[in-house]
Amino acid sequence: MKIAIDTLPLSSGHRFRGMGMYTRNLIDSLIIESRNSKDVTIDAFDFLNNKDRLKNFDLLHYPYFDLFKTSLPLYSSKPFVVTVPDVIPLIYPKYYPPGVRGRIKYTYQKIALSRAVGVITISETSKKDVVRFLNIPQQKIFVTYLAPNFKIAKVNNIQKLKIAKKYNIPHNFVLYLGDVNWNKNVVSLIEAIKKTDQTLVIVGKQAASVDYDKSHIENAPILEIQNKYSNDSRVLRLGYVQNDDLNAIWQMATLYCQPSLYEGFGLPLLEAFDAGVPVIASKTQALVEVGEDACEYFDPHDVVGLSRKISSLVQNSAERNKLLTKGKARLKDFSWRNTAKETIAAYKLALA
Structure with a gap:
């Protein structure tokens, strides 16, 4: 079985974001895993610029999906599978309006996706959403969990002090890593932090961005954060951080908080487990699915409740240590090798 994987996310705007990291880790892991298999070979290249090569493969894999932009072929001479990580814009259409063109392309994308022999997604939560919103039969959907990106x-301690000085980070702080889209609920996290004596460190390009459409509803949380907290010494927006520095910042954090209203997976939970940082997360389906009993959960709509959780956990070292132990145990259930094995199994079932 010869598999070709599209590398478009590695050369597009996705390369430093979720789907780019997923594609890079998946390809690397699949190549390693295929060496242990006599009946599977993996190749990866840009489909758009190498269309003549596609005929040489048994199955094509598009490791990305855009709801409101064309990312799939309407017709394919070869069977293909598609990775759909989540459908959050369909769950909250008010905050992710597609526009007229987006709605037209969404219809196109649904038709193209219906012609896939299989759909790969990243959680049981997302699988249910793909069935519900994209009308894909559940027997065609395969769940392959993710693993930490690095x-x-x-x-x-010397290295930690160097990084703390570089970014002006205090000794104790709550860390948040990721975008600040509406579903991430970062504004509520900031409001909760302001009711405590803690500092919030936000890592991610979006929170520090200045080049964006300030009138678009999708960007309203970014604008609100920048307008209210740009000069706030207890809300540090670091922007994009190189991996070496991020590696240190992870290990310096007192807590990690994932305040999302909704997620398709919740990868930062695993990275926090790996770094040895206790996690508090909103009690939403995918985060509970990933974190199980290794997180302290809260109602994402309750700012006061979140602030109390933060204060309580900061002051309770015994509880933090319990979470660290559970996090390390839970992390063992996730690896890119497992993801590769599950993906190869999905390929075989899709072609069966």
Whole structure:
């Protein structure tokens, strides 16, 4: 079975974001895993610029899906599978309006996706959503869990002090990593932090961005955060951070908080487990699915409740240590090798 994987996310705007990291890790892991298999070979290249090569493969894999932009072929001479990580814009259409063109392309994308022999998604939560919103039969959907994007490497106290000075980070802080889209609920996290004596460190390009459409509803949380908290010494927006620095910041954090109203998976939970950082997360389907009993959960609509959770956990080292132990145990259930094995199994079932 010869498999070709599209590398478009590695050369587009996705390369430093979720689907780019997923594609890179998946390809690397699949190549390694295929060496242990006599009946599977993996190749990866840009489909758009190498259409003549596609005929040489048994199955094509598009490791990305855009709801409101064309990312799939309407007709394919070869069977194909598609990775659909989540459909959050369909769950909250008010905050992710597609526009007229987007609605037209959404119809196109649904038709194209219906012609796939299989759909890969990243959680049981997302699987239910794909069935519900995209009308894909559940027997055609395969769940392959993710794993941390990079391995935490231990740093010493001197290195931590150097990073703390570089970014002006205090000794104790709550960390948030990711975008600040509406569903991420970061504004509520900031409001909760302001009711405590803690500092919030936000890592991610979006929170520090200045080049965006300030009139678009999707960007309203970014604008609100920048207008209210740009000069707030207890809300630090670091922007994009290189992996070496991020590695240290992870290990310096007192807590990690994932305040999302909705997620397709919740990858930062696993990265926090790996870094040895206790996690508080909103009690939403995918986050509970990923974190199980290794997180302290809260109602994402209750700012006061979240602030109390933060304060309580900061002051309770015994509870933090319990979460660390459970996090390390839960992390063992996730690896890119497992993801690769599950993906190969999905390929075989899709072609069966």
